[in-house]
Amino acid sequence: MRQSTLQRRGLLRAAGVSISLPFLASMKGTTSASTVQPSKQRMVCIGNMLGFYPGAFWPSGNQADGKSSLSQDGWEDRTDFQWGRTTECLEPLRDQLTMISGLDHGLKGGHFAIHAFLSGVRQIDAKSMPMANVTIDQYAAEFIAGQTRFPTLTIGSESGIHQGCQLSWTRSGTRVPPIPGPHELFEKLFIGNDAASREADLDRVRMQSSILDLVRDSANDLNRNLNRRDKDKLDEYMTSVRDVEKRIALRRNWIDVPKPKPPFDQPSDRNMVEDLPLLYDLIALALQTDATRIATLEIGGDFNPNDLGVSGGYHGLSHHGQRSENIEKLVTLETYQVEQFARFVDKIAQSTDENGSLLEQTTVLFGSGMGNANSHTNSNLPVILAWGGLRHGRHLAFDVRSKNRPPLTNLFVSMLQNFGLEADQFATSTGTLRGLA
Known part of the structure; x- marks a missing residue:
């Protein structure tokens, strides 16, 4: 049986196509060192169009034992931080996550600069860049072109503010149209x-x-x-x-x-609040079946507070004007989004293939191109990182006043290298991100 499997794999590889079987626990003991498949690195990037209220997202400070180390380069590696109100649901996953503060792309433009979250370059500035405003997901996809059915999955609503989902951009500076909901994503994966x-x-x-x-x-x-x-x-x-x-x-x-057999009946699109858990589940299935190794998900302005029992509009609440009532409503929305992200990280941590946990083979970036929607700033962007093999349970805090502060694109270089690319530069980067190792 094992010889037959190897022959089938050889034929598929010769045809220019590679298909991975799901991990089968009953066959675990029959796999020799010579038949173990190399680890497939994966990447998932989640972006929020309206950012997060800084007063509830960022850690509230270090605990009294002072377990932090000040670097001469203007950053701290804090290990005993306390999560903010919005992010405290991540505590059970502390050992699998790193929070990064103080980084951004050095851009201005408010809502009109959030599309640069994964590229570091605004579209209007792209003509002066050698790779235009290509995003990290599309750049990585070029490296594994043809190895999966879908080079990338770009997911996000076309409704909401500022022309809908603008998270992914090709090398030529063209927006990648998103898959708008679970109905369409399910159809793409299984129908x-x-x-x-x-x-x-x-x-x-x-x-x-x-x-x-x-x-x-x-x-x-x-x-x-x-x-x-x-x-x-x-x-x-x-x-x-x-x-x-x-x-x-x-x-x-x-x-x-x-295509793989459908694991359940095709769902209907409802609303972004109800659809968000299912979209995460479908992304996890896409990774597990190796339909793709790269996915992006944008949570846009159509995230309706009413679907969480909160009155008002999401965009309006993000411009809270320091009114406590609006801030509390906004924190409710944002906490739900972080909870669903935590659920996704835990889900892929529990999912396995022939090389072990999916999380150990996946880099997950969660954040936004908007630092503070109330003031329309694109500085100090919210970033949380899950990365198999990285030392976690940390808050890397870069001093926003430091002249030596690296751009966020340095993190992207590190992510690309972890993905398997021999990359030493991406967009505005100056190297890899110090402090990660």
């Missing part, structure tokens, strides 16, 4: 196994490829009559077209590969 569905997918790929062929031919004809400036603009456009071509080619390779 479409029958022959008719596969043939329909193939027809779509053929049609899209034909359209792109026509676009390329028309662009070549047009290019002959353009001045230099217009040629540059057309080249930017064609870069986006080439990105689409690559995604279509990768999708074609997976059409004939069966």
